[in-house]
Amino acid sequence: MSENPKKQLHLGAFLFQVGHHIAAWRYPDTETRGLLQHEFYEHFAQTAERGKFDMVFLADTLAVIDRSGTGIKHTVTIRPEPLTLLSYLSGVTDKIGLAGTVSTTYHEPYNLAREFSTLDHLSGGRAAWNVVTSGRDEEARNFSKSKHPEHDKRYARAKEFVDVVTSLWDSWEDEAIIADKESGLFADPGKVHELHHKGDEFSVRGPLNLPRSPQGRPVIIQAGASLTGQHLAAQTAEVIFTAWQTLEEAQRFYSSVKSLAIQYGRSPEDIKIMPGIFPVIAATEEKAQKKEAFLQQLVVPEVGLSMLSSSLGVDLSGYPLDGPLPELPELAQINGGKSRFQLVADMAHREGLTIRELIYRVTGARGHRTIYGTPAQIADQLEEWFVNGACDGFNIMPPYLPGGLEEFVDLVIPELQRRGLFRTEYSGSTLREHLGLHRPASKYHAPAATQAEHFA
Template sequence: MSGKARQMHLGAFLFGVGHHVAAWRYPETEAHGILDPAFYERFAQTAERGKFDMLFLADSLALLGSSPSHTVSVRPEPITLLSYLAGVTQRIGLAATVSTTYHEPYNLAREFATLDHLSGGRAAWNVVTSSRNEEAANFSKKQHPEHSIRYARAREFIEVATSLWDSWEDDAIVFDRATGQFAHPGKVHPIDYQGEHFRVRGPLNAPRSPQGRPVIIQAGSSETGQQLAAETAEVIFTAWQTIEEAQTFYRNVKSLLAQYGRSQDDLKIMPGIFPVIGSTEAEAREKEQLLQQLVLPTVGLSMLSGSLNVDLRNYPLDGPLPELPELEAVNGGKSRFKLVSDMAKRDGLTIRQLIYRVTGARGHRTIYGTPIQIADQLQSWFHANACDGFNIMPPYLPGGLEEFVDQVIPELQNRGLFRTEYSGATLRDHLGLKRPASKFSRPPASSSIH
C-alpha cells in the first residue's frame, strides 16, 4: 500500500448563474452570464486554477421550473459547451449529463469520444435516466417511462456505449503511407449488440480515445441506482444531509463492488456541498438569508412540489407536509424524493422551512462559515469515510466559486487534503482511475462492462 496520504477529489458544479434559485437576483451575480461564452470560460479557468478534478454540467431536456417567468430556465447544450471549454483549458476534467432515456448510444459514444480526443483525455459522462414528464413530452412520448424500465434501458445503454468505445483497439490505426493501409482490419470490431432496448452493429466511426473510455459518472442513489453504479460507474454524485447517512451510503455502495470484480478505489463517491462563505459565520448566514429573501414563494413551492411529486399549492406554507406517496409509487427521481421527505420528517419542517432547504442546495448539504470552518466540515466528512471528495455547488457566480478557490482551497492544501498541482494530464489521472483495456484486446479481457 502506498504511503501517500489520501487526498480528496473536487468537482466544480456549474448550474446556471449559481445553484441558488434566486442567484440571478443576487447583487454580486453576473446574471447575464448565461448567454455569454466569457462567463463559462471564466468559470472553467477559475476551477482549473483551483486544481479541481473536473467541472460538471448538469442538464435537463425540458424547460427548468414550472414557468420561465421567475427563474433562469435556460441551459446551454453541454457537449457543445464543453467542446468550447476544452480549447480554453488544459488539465481540468470536463463532465456532462446526458440522459439514457432520450438519446441513442451510438450518437452519445461518438460525441464523448470526440470530446475526449479534443480535450486530450478529459471527458466524463454523467449517466442519468431523466425524471420529469416534461421531458417525455418533448420526445413524442405520452408519459415518462417507469423507473424500472428506465434503469433497464440505462444498463443496456452503458453496455453498448462502452462496447463502441472499445470497438477500435488502441493500435488499430496504422497510418502506413507506403502500403496504403489506414487501419488494421482485425483490430476494428463490430459489436453486434442485441438487447431488449438496443440493436447496434458498430463499430464506432471514431478511434479509441486517450482515456480508453470517458469516465462514467452516475447520480442515482436509489437501490437500483446503487447497483447500476457499483457495476458500471467510476464516480457517484450524491446528496446527503448528515454524516451518518453519507457513511451508510458509502459503506453500502463500496461493499457492492466486489461482486463485479472491482476494488474500492475503482469508484469515487462525491456528495454535493453548497458552501456559503463569509469572513465570519454571521456574515455567511447573512448572505444566505439575503438569497432566501429573494425567492418568490411560488418559485419555491414549485421546486418543492417537483421534488416530492405532489402539488403543494393548496396547503398552508406554515403547516406540515401532507401525506406523501410511498416511495415505490414515485416515478420521478426516487433518491431526491426520499432525501427531501426524510429531511422534513427528521427535522420537523414546515412547508415554508422545507422550501428554504431546496431553493438553495436542492436537497444537498448547505455549510456556512469562514474558510477555516468550511474546510473543517469537509475534512470531517472525508476523514470519517463519508466520501472520497465533494461536488462543490457555488450559490452564485462567479464570486461563489472564486471565494472557494481563493480562500478554501489553500486551507485544504495546507492540511495536505488536496493537490497543489496536477500530476497527470487526463481526468483518470486526477481521479486515480485505471485506463481500461479494450474488451476486444488480445488476450480477451473480462466481459464485465465496468
Template sequence: MSNNPQRQLHLGAFLFQVGHHVAAWRYPDTDAHGILNHDFYENFAKTAERGKFDMIFLADTLAVIDRYQTSIKHTVTVRPEPLTLLAYLSGVTERIGLAATVSTTYHEPYNLAREFSTLDHLSGGRAAWNVVTSGRDEEAHNFSKSKHPDHDQRYERAREFVDVVTALWDSWEDDAIISDRDAGLFGNPQKVHELHHRGPEFSVRGPLNLPRSPQGRPVIIQAGASDTGQHLAAQTAEVVFTAWQTLEEAQRFYASVKSLAVQYGRSPDEVKIMPGIFPIIGATEEEAREKEALLQQQVLPAVGLSMLSASLGVDLTGYPLDGPLPELPELEQINGGKSRFQLVADMARRENLTIRQLMYRVTGARGHRTISGTPVQIADQLEEWFTQGACDGFNIMPPYLPGGLEEFVEKIIPELQERGLFRTEYTGTTLREHLGLVRPPSRFESNAASGQ
C-alpha cells in the same frame, strides 16, 4: 491535520446556470446575464482549473419544467447544450476534466459514444459522461412520447445503453491504426471489431467510426441513490454524485456502493463517491449567515413552493407555509427522482420542518448539504466527511456565480492544501489520472489475448 495525508480529496465544480440558488440571478454579486455569454463559461472553467479541481460538471434537462407556472416567469430556465459548451471549453483549458450529463432515455448509444469520444480526443483525455435516465414527463413530450417510462424500465435501458457505449469505445484496439504511407495501410482490420449487439432495447452493429480515445474510455459518472441506482453505479460507474444531509447517511451509502462494487468484481477504489456541497463562505459566521439570509430573501414563495412540490410529488399550494407537510405519497408511487424524494422527505421528518423551512432548504442546496461558515469551519466539515468514510471528495455547488466559485478557490482550497487534503498542482493530464483511475484496456484486446 488529516490522519492520512497520502489520500487526497477529489473535487468537481458544478456549473448550474448562474448559481445553484434558485434566486442567484437576483443576488447583487451575480452575473445575471452570464448564461448567454461565452466569457462567463470560460471564466468559470479557468477559475476551477486555477483551483486544481478534478473536473467541471454540467447537469442537463431536456425540457423547460414549468408545472406550477412560476419557472419561466421567475427563474432562470436557460440551459446550454453541455457537449457543445464543453467542446468550446476544452480549447481554453489545459488540464481540468470536462463532465456532461446526457440521458440514456432520449438518446441512442452510437451517437453518444461518438460525441464523447470526440470530446475526449479534442481535450486530450478529459471527458466524462454523467449517466442519467431523465425523470419528467415534460421530457417525454419533447421526444414523441406521451408518458415517461417507469423507473425500473429506465434503469434497465440505461444498463444496456452503458454496455453498448463502452463496447463502441473499445471497438478499436489501441494499435489499430497503422498509418503506413509507403505500404498504403491505414488501419488493421483485425483490430477493429463489430459488436453485433442484440438486446431488449438496442441493435447496434458497430464499430465506432473513431479510434480509441486518450483515456481508452471517457470516465463514467452516475448519480442515482435508489437501490436500482446503487447497483447500476456499482456495476458501471467510476464516479458517483450523490446528496446526503448527515454524516451517518453518507457513511451508509459509501459503504453500500463500495461493497456492491466488490460483488460486481471491482475494486472499491474504482468507484469515487462525491456528494454535493452547497458552501456559503464568510469571513465570520455572521457574514455567512447574512449572505444566506440575503439569498433567501430573493426567493418568491410561489417559486419555493413549486420547487418543493415538484421534489415531493405533491401540490403544496394552498397549505399554510408555517404548517407541517401534508401526507406524502409512498416511494413506489414516485416515477421521477426517487432518491431525491426520499432525501427531502427524510429531512423534513428528521428535523420536524415546516413547509416554509423545507422550501428554503430546497431553493438553496436543492436537497444537497449546505455548509455555512468561515473557511476553517467549512474545511473542517469537508475533512470530517472525507476522513470518516463518507466520501472520496465533493461536487462543489456555488450558490451564485462567478463569486461563489472564486471564493471557494481563494479561501477554501488553500485551507485544504495546507492540511495536505488537496493537490497543489496537477500531476497528470487526463481526468483518469486526476481521479487515480487506471486506463482500461479494450475488451476486444483482452478477449484476443485470452483466445476468445
C-alpha cells in the same frame, strides 16, 4: 504517491446556470447576462482549473420546467446543451476534466459514444459522461412521448445503453491504427471490431467511426441513489454524484456501494463517491448565515412552494407555510427523482421542518448539504466527511456565480492544500489520472497469453 503520502480528496465544480441557488440570478454580484455569453463559461472553467479541481460538472434537463407558471417568469429555465458547452470549454482549458450529463432515455448510443469520444480526443483525455435516465414528463413531451417511461424500464435501457457505448469505445483496440504511408496500411482490420449487439432496446453493429480515445473510455459518472441506481452504479460507475445531509447517511451509502462494487468483482478504489456541497463562505459564520438569508429572501414565494411541491409529488399550495407537511405519497408512486423525494421527506421527518423551512432547503442547496462559515470552517466540514469514510471528495455547488466559485478557489482551496488534503498542482493530464482511476483495456483486446494459445 511518494510526494503526497496523505490521501487527497477529489473536487468537481458544479456549473449550474448562474449559481445553484434558485434566486442566484437576482443576487447583486451575479453575472446574469453571462448565461448567454461564452466569456462567463470560460471564466468559470478557468477559475476551477486555477483551483486545480478534478473536473467541471454540468447537470442537464431536457425541457423548460415551468412549475405552474412560476418557472419561466421567475427562474432561469435556460440550459445550454452540455456536450456543446464542454467541447467549447475544451478549447479554453488545458487540464481540468469535463463532465457532462446526457440522458440514456432520449439519445442514441452511437451518437453519444461518438460525441464523448470526440471530446476525449480533442481534450487530450478529459471527458466524463454523467449517465442519467431523466425524470420528468415535461422532458418526455419534447421527445414524442406522452409520459416519462417507468423507472425499471428506464434503468434497463440505461444498462443496455452503457454496455453498447463502452463496447463502441472499445471497438478500435489501442493499437489498431498503423498509418503506414509507405505500405498504404491505415489500420489493422483484426483490431477493429463489430459489436453485432442485439438487445431489447438497441441493435448496433459498430464499430465506432473513431479510434480508442486517450482515456480508453471517458469516465462514467452516475447519480441514481435508488436501489436499482446503486446496483447499476456499483457495476458501471467510476464516479458517483450523490446527496446526503448527515455524516451517518453518507457513511452508510459509501460502505454500501463499495461493498456492492466488490460483489460485482470490482475494487472499492474503482469508484469515487462525491456528494454535492452547497458552500456559503464568509469572514464569520454569522456573516455566512446572513448571506444565505439574503439569498433566501430573493426567492419569489410561489417559486419555492412549487419547487417543494414538485420534489414531493404533492400540491402544497393550500397548506399553511408555517405548518408541517401533509401526508406524502408512497415512494413507489414517484416516477423520476425517487431519491430526491426520499431525501426531502427524510429531512422533513428527521428535523421536524415546516413547509417554509423545507422551501429554504430545496431552493438553496436543492437537497444537497449546505455548509456555512469561514474558509477554515468549510474545510473542517469537508475534512470531517472525507476522513470518516463518507466520501472520496465533493461536488462543489456555488450558490451564485462567478463569485461563489472564486471565493471557494481563493479561500477554501488554499486551506485544503495547507492541510495536505488537496493537490497544489495537477500531476497527470487526463481526468482518470486526476481521479486515480486506471485506464481500462479494450474488452476486445486479447491478452498476449490468450493470443499465444492459438499457436499452442
